[in-house]
Amino acid sequence: MLLCIDCGNTNTVFSIWDGREFLCTLRTSTHHARTADAYFTWYSTLIKHYGIDTDITDVIISSTVPRVVFNLRVFSDRFFGCRPMVVGRPECLLPIQARVDAGTAVGPDRLVNSAGAFDRHGGDLIVVDFGTATTFDVVAEDGAYVGGVIAPGVNLSLEALHMGAAALPHVDISRPDKVIGTNTVQCIQSGVFWGYVGLVTGITERIRKEYARPMRIIGTGGLAPLFAQGDMLFDTIEDDLTMHGLTVIHAYNKENGIAHEQ
Numbered sequence: 001m002l003l004c005i006d007c008g009n010t011n012t013v014f015s016i017w018d019g020r021e022f023l024c025t026l027r028t029s030t031h032h033a034r035t036a037d038a039y040f041t042w043y044s045t046l047i048k049h050y051g052i053d054t055d056i057t058d059v060i061i062s063s064t065v066p067r068v069v070f071n072l073r074v075f076s077d078r079f080f081g082c083r084p085m086v087v088g089r090p091e092c093l094l095p096i097q098a099r100v101d102a103g104t105a106v107g108p109d110r111l112v113n114s115a116g117a118f119d120r121h122g123g124d125l126i127v128v129d130f131g132t133a134t135t136f137d138v139v140a141e142d143g144a145y146v147g148g149v150i151a152p153g154v155n156l157s158l159e160a161l162h163m164g165a166a167a168l169p170h171v172d173i174s175r176p177d178k179v180i181g182t183n184t185v186q187c188i189q190s191g192v193f194w195g196y197v198g199l200v201t202g203i204t205e206r207i208r209k210e211y212a213r214p215m216r217i218i219g220t221g222g223l224a225p226l227f228a229q230g231d232m233l234f235d236t237i238e239d240d241l242t243m244h245g246l247t248v249i250h251a252y253n254k255e256n257g258i259a260h261e262q
């Protein structure tokens with residue numbers, strides 16, 4: 001069985017892939033100081049709670065936070081006796097190219113999303129991921145990641161308003177029925193929600209114009225369903241896209257790589 005680990009700047013997600021389906025998905029906050037033993041305590045408690053029969057033989061990691069990888073390597077080695085594949089390391093091959101400026105270190109999550117989306121849908125895609133940042137990844141006809149857009153994430157924007165303005169409270173995102181808010185909370189929710197609808201619509205329209213070929217738009221990340229409500233922002237929404245990309249990259253390396261033998 002394969003343990004897929006996706007570390008974002010806010011959350012770290014573990015999913016167990018048995019070759020056919022994901023048996024479970026576990027989520028914790030990302031914290032670079034978490035030790036291998038602490039990961040295992042958390043992991044084994046939840047696995048026991050869900051009563052899942054696991055036999056982890058392989059681990060693959062994508063991390064946007066470089067510092068967490070060391071402890072996850074120790075975790076993988078100590079508790080599963082295996083050396084993890086780490087997306088972005090030279091020994092981890094990718095089934096897709098990254099055609100970007102020389103010296104650019106593309107976020108591994110964006111490469112994983114591109115690989116996962118290309119595997120499911122073929123090329124000419126825009127993948128929109130609502131994480132800590134809201135990212136747009138453009139996937140070419142041959143599956144290559146050819147660039148995109150990075151915008152501040154929804155929760156970061158809400159937090160920035162609260163941090164920067166003494167009279168603005170912390171507000172959770174939700175979809176307001178109206179645009180014109182009649183109290184402070186509604187005004188903030190309207191600004192961020194409808195602002196993001198405008199951002200996604202405007203950026204995808206501009207990408208389509210610049211790319212000059214028909215493209216499909218895939219939404220992913222925890223907030224994608226909220227933004228899809230009532231507005232035709234996406235062709236499909238897939239909450240497991242990053243995890244699927246990790247299984248695709250793992251399988252590709254099993255067939256073509258040497259990473260797993262090191």
Ligand SMILES: Nc1ncnc2c1ncn2[C@@H]1O[C@H](COP(=O)(O)OP(=O)(O)OP(=O)(O)O)[C@@H](O)[C@H]1O
Pocket residue numbers: 007008009010011012130131132133172173174220221222223226
């Ligand atoms: N209706 C909602 N209101 C507020 N937050 C929500 C809602 N639905 C989902 N979320 C939040 O979305 C987050 C899941 O998003 P996702 O895992 O895609 O990105 P993230 O963990 O915020 O960012 P990163 O992957 O960069 O760490 C969770 O923290 C979840 O609490």
Ligand SMILES: CC(C)(CO)[C@@H](O)C(=O)NCCC(=O)O
Pocket residue numbers: 008009064105106107108109110131132133135150
């Ligand atoms: C943009 C984020 C933070 C989104 O998780 C991540 O993909 C990242 O750190 N990227 C590095 C820069 C880039 O992708 O061009």
Ligand SMILES: [K+]
Pocket residue numbers: 008109129131221242
């Ligand atoms: K994410």
